[in-house]
Amino acid sequence: MKQIAAVTADDNILGLAWCGDSLAATPSTGGILILDAAGRKGSSLDGHGAGNGESAWFDGSLATCGFDGKIRWNGRAIHAGRGIIERLKASADGKFLGAGQGKALLVFGGDGNPAQGLSGLPAPIADFAWNPADSSQVAVAGAGGARMWKFGESEPFARFDWGGASLRAEWSSCGRWLVTADQTASVHIYDFSRAYPLHIQGYETKVRAMAFSADGTRLATGGSSVITIWPCTGKNGPEGVRPVQLDGHDGEVLAAAFSPQTGRLATGDGTGMVLIFTFEGDKALRKRLRLDAGISALAWHPEKEWLAVGRKNGAVSILSLEA
Amino acid sequence: MDRTPVTILTGFLGAGKTTLLNRILTEEHGLRIAVIENEFGEVGVDHELVINADEEIFEMNNGCICCTVRGDLIRILGNLMKRREKFDQILIETTGLADPGPVVQTFFADDEMKEKLFVNAVVTLVDAKHILLHLDDSDEAREQIAFADVVLLNKCDLVATGDLDGLEKRVRQMNALAKICRTTNAGIEIGKVLDVGGFNLDHAMEVNPHFLEAGHHHHHADDVASVGIEADGDCDGKKLDEWLSRTVREQGIDIFRMKGVFAIKGGPDRIIFQGVHMIIDAANGGPWGTRPRRNTLVFIGRNLDRAALNAGFQSCLA
Numbered sequence: 001m002k003q004i005a006a007v008t009a010d011d012n013i014l015g016l017a018w019c020g021d022s023l024a025a026t027p028s029t030g031g032i033l034i035l036d037a038a039g040r041k042g043s044s045l046d047g048h049g050a051g052n053g054e055s056a057w058f059d060g061s062l063a064t065c066g067f068d069g070k071i072r073w074n075g076r077a078i079h080a081g082r083g084i085i086e087r088l089k090a091s092a093d094g095k096f097l098g099a100g101q102g103k104a105l106l107v108f109g110g111d112g113n114p115a116q117g118l119s120g121l122p123a124p125i126a127d128f129a130w131n132p133a134d135s136s137q138v139a140v141a142g143a144g145g146a147r148m149w150k151f152g153e154s155e156p157f158a159r160f161d162w163g164g165a166s167l168r169a170e171w172s173s174c175g176r177w178l179v180t181a182d183q184t185a186s187v188h189i190y191d192f193s194r195a196y197p198l199h200i201q202g203y204e205t206k207v208r209a210m211a212f213s214a215d216g217t218r219l220a221t222g223g224s225s226v227i228t229i230w231p232c233t234g235k236n237g238p239e240g241v242r243p244v245q246l247d248g249h250d251g252e253v254l255a256a257a258f259s260p261q262t263g264r265l266a267t268g269d270g271t272g273m274v275l276i277f278t279f280e281g282d283k284a285l286r287k288r289l290r291l292d293a294g295i296s297a298l299a300w301h302p303e304k305e306w307l308a309v310g311r312k313n314g315a316v317s318i319l320s321l322e323a
Numbered sequence: 324m325d326r327t328p329v330t331i332l333t334g335f336l337g338a339g340k341t342t343l344l345n346r347i348l349t350e351e352h353g354l355r356i357a358v359i360e361n362e363f364g365e366v367g368v369d370h371e372l373v374i375n376a377d378e379e380i381f382e383m384n385n386g387c388i389c390c391t392v393r394g395d396l397i398r399i400l401g402n403l404m405k406r407r408e409k410f411d412q413i414l415i416e417t418t419g420l421a422d423p424g425p426v427v428q429t430f431f432a433d434d435e436m437k438e439k440l441f442v443n444a445v446v447t448l449v450d451a452k453h454i455l456l457h458l459d460d461s462d463e464a465r466e467q468i469a470f471a472d473v474v475l476l477n478k479c480d481l482v483a484t485g486d487l488d489g490l491e492k493r494v495r496q497m498n499a500l501a502k503i504c505r506t507t508n509a510g511i512e513i514g515k516v517l518d519v520g521g522f523n524l525d526h527a528m529e530v531n532p533h534f535l536e537a538g539h540h541h542h543h544a545d546d547v548a549s550v551g552i553e554a555d556g557d558c559d560g561k562k563l564d565e566w567l568s569r570t571v572r573e574q575g576i577d578i579f580r581m582k583g584v585f586a587i588k589g590g591p592d593r594i595i596f597q598g599v600h601m602i603i604d605a606a607n608g609g610p611w612g613t614r615p616r617r618n619t620l621v622f623i624g625r626n627l628d629r630a631a632l633n634a635g636f637q638s639c640l641a
Contacts, residue, residue, distance in 0.1 A: 012405040028405045050357060050372050051402050067374045067399075082375040086398065102377040124377040124395060143381035143394055165381040165394050183383065183394065183433075205434070296405070314407065 001276070001289060004306070005039015005318040010047075013310025016299035019057035023299070023308050025316045026055040032064050039318045045072065053086040058097040059110050063088055071099055076112055080104075087127050091135035092173070098138065100125030105140060107151070116151045127168045133175035141166035141180050145188065148178070160190050160197055167206070174216030177232050181207040187221055189230070191237055198239055200230070209256040213263055220265055222253030227267050227277075246284055248275050257298040259305060264321070266307050268295025274309055276321065291317070326441045327404070329413045330517055331426050333467045334448030335457060336419035339477040343448060343509035343516070344416055348373075352513050354411040359399055361418045372410075374399060378418065380425050383432050390601060392429040397436060404439045412517055413440065420463050423447075423470040424579065424600055431602045444519035447471035447501075448509065451490055452481040458493075465547040468494055469579040469623045471501045472519055480507040498623055499549035500582060547579075550629045552620045552636045557588035563639040567596075567603060570635060575601035577627065583620035584608060588641040596620075 010030025017024045021037035031044035032055055048066020055064045063073035065085035071078040080101055087100040096115060099106045102124050107117035123143035131137035131148075137157075139148045143165045147156035160166075166180035166188065178190040185203040187210065190196070203223030210221045212232070219230040219238070227246040230238035251270035258265050265277040265284075272294055276287040297310035305321040334340050344358060358373045379394040396415065403410065417426060423445055430442050447467045457464040468474060474494055479487060491503055502519075504511055563585065571578065581598040593608035618640075622632060 011407045014402075014405075028402060029408070050374050051399075051406075069375065084374055084376050084399070086402075123381075124379040126379075126394060126398060143379050163382050165379075167394075167398070183381065183392075183397070312405070 001287065002320045003317050004320050005035065007033060007035060007039070007041050007316050009033050009314040009316060011314050012312045013297045013314060013316060014052060015054055016297045016308045016310050016316070017055055017057055017062075018299055018301050018308070019060065019062070020302075023316075023318065024055050024057065024062045025308075025310060026052050026064070027314055028052060032062070033316070034062060035316070035318070048072075051084075053084070054088045056088045056090045056097065058090040059094065063090070063097055065099055069101070071097075071106075071108075073097065073108075073112060078108075078112075080106055087125060089128065089130060091130040092132040093135050095135050096130075098128060098130065100128050100140075105138065118149055118151070121147075126166060127180075129169040129171040129178065131171055131175055132173045139169050139171060139178050141169040146178065146180050146190070148190075158190070158192070158195060160188060162188065162199065168210065170210060170212055172212040172216035172219075172232065173214055177212065177216060177219070177237065179210060179212070179219055179221075181210055181221075185223060187223075189219070189232075189238060198237070200238070203228075205252060209253045209267065211256040211258050211265075213258040213265075214260040215263075218258070218263075218265075220256045220258070220267070222256060222267070225249040225251055225253065225269065227253055227256065227265070227275075229265075244284070246275075246277060246286070248286055248288065249273055251294070255295050255298040255310075257300055257307075259300045259307075260302055261300070261305060264305075266298050266300065266309075268298050268309065270294040270312075272311070274298075274307075276307075289319070291315075326439055327410060327413060328443035328517070328521075329400075329415060329430060329440050330443045330519075331423060331445045332414060332416045332448070333421060333423050333445060333470070334419065334475075334477075335450060335454070335461075335464060335467075337453070338419070338448035338450040339475070339506075339509040340416055340419075340448050343446075343475070343511075344414065346509060347414065347513055347517070350513055352517075354517065355408070356412045356414055356517075357403055357410045358414045358416065359396065360416045361395075361421065378421065390428065390432060391425040392432050393425050396426065396429050397433050400440060401435060404435075412443070422463060422466055424466070427470060427580075427599045428602055431599055431604055441521055443517065443521055444472040445470045446473045446475065446516050448475045448477050449490075449494065450478055451476045451487060451505075452478045454490065465497065465625075466579060468497050468501075469547045469625075471498055473516060474498065474501045474503045475509065475511060476503060476505045477509055478507065479505045497547045497549065499551055500580075500621055500623065546625045547623070548627060550622045550624075550627045550632050552618075552633055554618045554636065554640060555615065556618070557586045557616060557641045558618060558639045559641040560587045560590070562641075563587070566635050566639050567598075570632070571598060571601045571603055574624070574627075578622055578624040580623045581621070583618070585618050585620075586611065586616035 009027040011027035023035040036042040049068040051067040053065040061074040083102040103121040105118040126142040146160040148158040165183040168181040186201040189198040207223040229244040249269040255268040274289040293311040293313035376395040383390040585594040595608035
């Protein structure tokens with residue numbers, strides 16, 4: 001493992017996102033950094049006042065949002081209202097950019113003009129996820145659970161209701177699975193092939209880290225210092241199956257990401273430890289790296305074995321795992 | 324780890340919440356304050372640290388309406404707590420019709436919120452001129468008063484002194500523990516709002532030494548009242564635990580707040596207790612020292628059975 005670049009942002013790193021060799025690092029407050037191919041600080045985009053939200057690459061430019069209720073993209077500023085915007089994501093096909101603001105999902109086309117979104121939802125959007133296989137579908141998570149919508153229809157085509165609240169949502173790239181991390185120490189997994197919901201409890205804490213492998217066959221979840229990997233294969237997926245549990249962390253796992261190239265899993269905890277797992281048959285081989293502050297975000301390069309690591313102190317490192 | 328104080332500002336629309344908020348944000352107090360606003364009124368507070376978000380209420384535990392919390396606060400405050408530059412204070416302005424319960428419960432029920440933040444005070448602004456129009460028929464108006472640690476009887480310049488005395492008496496009967504301040508244009512020393520320091524029963528007794536007597540003869544229309552209990556001696560810890568658990572389980576929906584100090588048999592320290600609906604929390608209040616070992620407990624809620632609560636507590640004495 002070799003560090004090929006290191007920069008420091010103004011604050012705790014909320015998220016990291018690659019677009020080719022460009023890396024965007026979004027801190028909790030202050031300027032959003034874009035690093036070039038060599039890991040040099042290329043440019044810094046204005047922050048969003050009291051707090052930044054998620055950033056997303058859209059049509060080759062970085063879109064940002066935040067507590068000021070604004071979306072900035074490609075030199076444009078869209079002020080949709082006074083409500084904060086925490087979630088911003090581009091659809092997998094790159095056609096749409098979505099932003100959750102209160103009870104509305106704002107959607108923009110590639111020209112930056114509004115497209116058909118969702119409004120008057122029953123609860124504010126805590127998170128949402130595009131269906132990677134169909135950008136006309138989106139899952140919205142919040143109080144009550146998650147609901148899956150097809151744009152233009154007045155009712156959700158699937159729902160995932162339960163009494164509590166879902167805080168984060170991820171849709172597997174194969175399109176079969178949706179997972180939500182909940183306010184309670186649990187996750188819900190929805191199997192679209194059977195229209196079947198699963199509720200998995202037993203975590204020590206809220207699940208703050210979760211990631212699907214690129215092929216959708218593995219789901220890694222945090223929820224303690226142990227990483228729990230659920231197999232998402234076969235007719236029933238994780239139902240009735242004993243998960244693989246990987247230890248080695250000293251603190252709660254706060255970030256997880258699978259390499260899209262090799263399927264390696266990177267995880268980071270609150271004490272600054274990064275673990276890289278390489279799966280060989282039933283075995284998971286582990287590499288360990290200790291950094292100077294708690295890990296808050298991880299992102300693999302889409303084509304290279306480069307791992308970007310963001311930390312609570314604002315530091316961002318790019319590590320190469322190439323042979 | 325030092326926890327950040329959270330002050331919750333409630334009150335009907337027009338009671339003066341925005342006026343107070345503007346005073347707090349513009350006065351020279353040297354504090355770095357973040358404000359979370361749920362009131363999307365036409366007159367917004369224009370300040371970089373004012374964060375506007377929709378209220379999002381959900382149940383922590385499936386089906387338990389007493390364990391409702393505010394999801395928007397958990398997310399926003401979770402994010403603010405990650406910042407390198409921490410705030411000295413967080414101020415939450417609720418909507419005029421908000422039930423303060425879920426807001427307060429958020430800081431007891433969510434582990435991360437509990438670890439990093441504490442409720443400094445619920446501050447309820449009351450429009451002294453118009454509150455009587457709402458008090459009889461609005462659950463929210465009564466609940467906002469019941470939850471308060473500080474009540475600001477605002478717009479006092481518009482009300483005769485005799486009428487104010489009557490209103491203050493009625494508010495006191497509903498909430499025996501709150502500090503009541505009379506204000507005009509929400510004019511109050513900022514420290515009296517931002518530096519309450521959470522629940523302090525000693526302070527409550529300094530303010531109103533007869534607070535345990537309040538509520539005996541409450542206003543005929545008020546189903547909300549305070550029940551105070553005082554008893555010398557020691558409690559049996561197990562009996563007390565069982566009685567409190569049973570009480571909140573059976574009556575939690577009607578109990579807005581509970582506060583108390585207990586002497587537990589065999590324990591040298593005061594046990595400070597507080598609760599919101601079904602959520603209860605206890606902490607060590609330090610040694611009794613030379614003070615008399617006297618148990619004090621106050622319930623603020625709706626349709627409380629004073630005799631039954633008294634009898635229940637007496638049965639816990641060792």
